[in-house]
Amino acid sequence: MIPPPLPPDEPRRLQALHRLCLLDTPAELRFDRIVRTAAQVFRVPMALVSLVDGERQWFKARVGLDGADSTSRSVSFCGHAILTPDTFVVLDALKDPRFFDNPFVTGAPHVRFYAGHPVRAPDGSAVGTLCLLDSKVRDFSEEQCKLLVDMAAWVELEFNALTVQEARAAMAQKERFFELSVDMLCILGLEGRFRQVSRAWPRTLGYGEEALNDMPLRELIHEEDRPALAAWLGQGTQGGPMPRFEHRCRGRAGEWRWLQWSAVAQPEEGILYGVARDVTEQKRLEAERQHVEQMKNEFVSTVSHELRTPLTSIRGALGLLSGGVAGPLPSTAADMIDIAHKNSERLIRLINDILDLEKMESGKLDFQLRPLELGALVAQAARAHEGYGQERHVRVEVAVEAPGALALVDEDRFLQVLANLLSNALKFSPAGGAVVLRLARRGERLRVGVEDQGPGIPEAFRARMFQKFAQADGSDSRRKGGTGLGLSIALALMERMGGALDFTSQQGVGTTFWAELPEWREAPSEKPSESRPAEAVELPEAVRPRVLHVEADADNRRVVADVLRGVAEVVAASSQVEAEAALRSGSFPLVIAEPVLPEGTLPLQPLLQAAPVLLFSVREAAPEVAQQVSAALVKSRASNAELRAAVLRLLRPGASTP
Structure with a gap:
């Protein structure tokens, strides 16, 4: 993923954005009407009026997109769109190096198509976009581009809808607004003294307005937060919007409350206009959530590790017995040993999935990447699953169409991905069928596909396919078993190796899951590492x-x-x-x-x-x-x-x- 760079006029652009006074305001019919019309005209499920702030993109109006009203600017499509005067179009995000591993592409809402045109403030600064999104790949014609430009101009008309008369009326209402607002509004001198506060300040902290007005903010702030306050006010002398600032503030009863500030400075006047939010409860809930998450992770890790040791010895002993180390077994005993061995393997896979998930979420999963021949790994994965294929009466076939091709992978992790895809394919394939493991070259990338002849995956389930614990209820997948973690883990592993994982499916015909990686070109002085294991021989x-x-x-x-x-x-x-x-x-x-x-x-x-x-x-x-x-x-x-x-x-x- 490539985060959007900052435009060269970023300070001026942010000033223009904040002068619109639209950020963090309630929904308005005039903007909602635009996104509803855009979604209907272009027949897309999602449309937004998005404003790009210093660290986020905030949605002034949206249709078809639930959840938070803002996202990080670093993962935004709109952050790229404001860099160009033209319409910014991404026909297939999975094929775009800027977005193929974006969390909103790999996860909900699974964006594949994006088209956004910059919307500008009265001074010409690009402050956001009118954009269209879809979870499917689409084309976007020149005529559609022109229509989106026209609709973006409609958004800009609404930016300028505040007439001179309305502006004068707004100024006349300023004092009354300060009196009635439920927000903690204030005018603060850049030296750190309050000039004016709304009534929400006394309600929150317990001090009277007279006590707060002209009071140094420093006196209310926790001693550890005072250096950060001085640095924050110092930034105000540069003008424009200021970064968000959080600190602990002492109430009249002696309690500490967390306040979060948004502010715009006017250095020529020596003041800033600020809005503070009491986020004490959110901080408490977040601390509790982190504590619970830590306890969960420690519990999962401890239990899993304690289970691994006895299960490893059980699996090893059963494998030896099944292999004849104690001599031939009666058929009934051999069947029972086989059942126990398979179920011990199933338990170990479950523990491994849980541990892998915990490590990926905590960022502790390590990778040893090196150039390896994918054909050898494909053959190794196929050999490892021949036994399971025989048990299911399904053939495992290998088609290497790019012999000698190399990719930079972690051998164990890549084999883990193939093992998951192969076991799923064999599990859902009909007896007498075949699963084909195919390595092919696609441009500068290598694709390993696992093709089955199973029942296929319902289109309605596609969006949830790689989510944790996802299983396609309504088919026979529940009867087939599994944790529902395998594909989620496989996707994360491929992304960590710089690759991609996806599938195509046709109900009643079959499914092909494919893992794709950039091809690695061998330098003259380098040789790929061998991936073939040593032969199992006996020594005298x-x-x-x-x-x-x-x-x-x-x-x-x-x-x-x-x-x-x-x-x-x-x-x-x-x-x-x-x-x-x-x-x-x-x-x-x-x-x-x-x-x-x-x-x-x-x-x-x-x-x-x-x-x-x-x-x-x-x-x-x-x-x-x-x-x-x-x-x-x-x-x-x-x-x-x-x-x-x-x-x-x-x-x-x-x-x-x-």
Whole structure:
């Protein structure tokens, strides 16, 4: 997303905007009539008269758009539109580098089409737009552009509707307005003393008008907020609109209240006109919300981490039994083991989804981007889902139409996206059908499509498809299971890697979900990283190396030893003390470590000094830790085969350097 730059005349433009006295005013029929007409004439679901303030765009009139009456200027389409004298048109926001990852494109109201023409104040400054929006891609003809220009001129006529006679009448009503207004209006000297206050000030703070008039505002403000007040008043000497300002203000009874100011300074007169809002209750509610959110995140994280360790050992043990480590099982027992194994996988996926969601919302999800061959990742994802396809009696086919093409991705995260799309496609495909995983080049971008032959997705559900916990009620999706988090997480992962995720669907024919990324061109001196795992081979007993495994959970120690049977002799340590004793007893070519121990975090430095380290942990490694170790796997994500392959790769000569 590219935020709109500031126009060169920004100070003058803001002065002109504030002189209109329209910001934060109630709805007016004269502007509402314009947006209603625009929506009907152009047949769009949304139309706005938008005013672009210093930090926001505020809607003077709107139709078809619910929710807040303003949005941040940094994500606004109108912030771009006021930079040009012509009509600003975006036919498909998902194909525009300025908007493809805009939150109002990827989320509600899912803007795909935008057309906006600047509206100007009497001095010619572009103060906002009359704009049209749609959640569908549209064309916009030259004739339509001309009509929008005419309707924008209608908005400008309303800006100028205040005649000289009305202006004089307004001045005559100024004093009465101050008396009757429910807002905390004031005239404040730039030295910080009140010149005049409305009656809302005494009602809010408890002081009389006489006490407030000519009182230094500094005396009412919390000591910690006084430097900010001085800086704010100092900005007023420059003229024009001033930034929003919040401070704590002492009431007559001694209580502290939060006030939020909007003001316009008149330095030539040494005053500012201000409106203060009592936001104490909003601050209290926000603090409570943040506290509840923090408690929720801590609870989710703690519970999920506590569940990961036993579930990892359960899944690992069941996988070994299902694979025949204990010999052939009676058919009934094998069926029961298979059921338990599948459900343990389902629980782990749920925990991973919850943790991923929590990390993305808190901004703690780390990415290791590197150029990788997408064809190899596509083939790897297809192989990983062949078993599920056989179970569903659905073929998994691969079509690589751009062999050797590279993209900058996090391997694990991209495979996670493909796993979600593939599992969904297989889940909803009819028996005997096929799911095609197709890699193709589209201009400068690479697209990986997952094509199924399922029932399709209702058009009415499109807008909610990537929302959290979204499932298409009314179809058979509820019977298919799932958390409703997968697609929301997949979309966020693709956006973090600079890509996009979307779908096309036709009911009764099938659905294609596609993940798209910019193609990465290899420089002559660079080579892409290999993404193929090591082969799962066995080593002769005489040459099997000793591998130290530091893990507090006895069940996990047993599972890892069984997984590495035939690969290495595993020496187990359940604590830091046992690990140090094992290292003194002899050398190890590799250490597998779970740094989360009951007594605290395991120090990695002594292990790193002794041998290469493979983290096999309940938690994802922090970036600074991942750079020090040779490899890092998350227990609930890595299969037995992936753990075994990672150990084999690191035991190869020359493969142990991080």
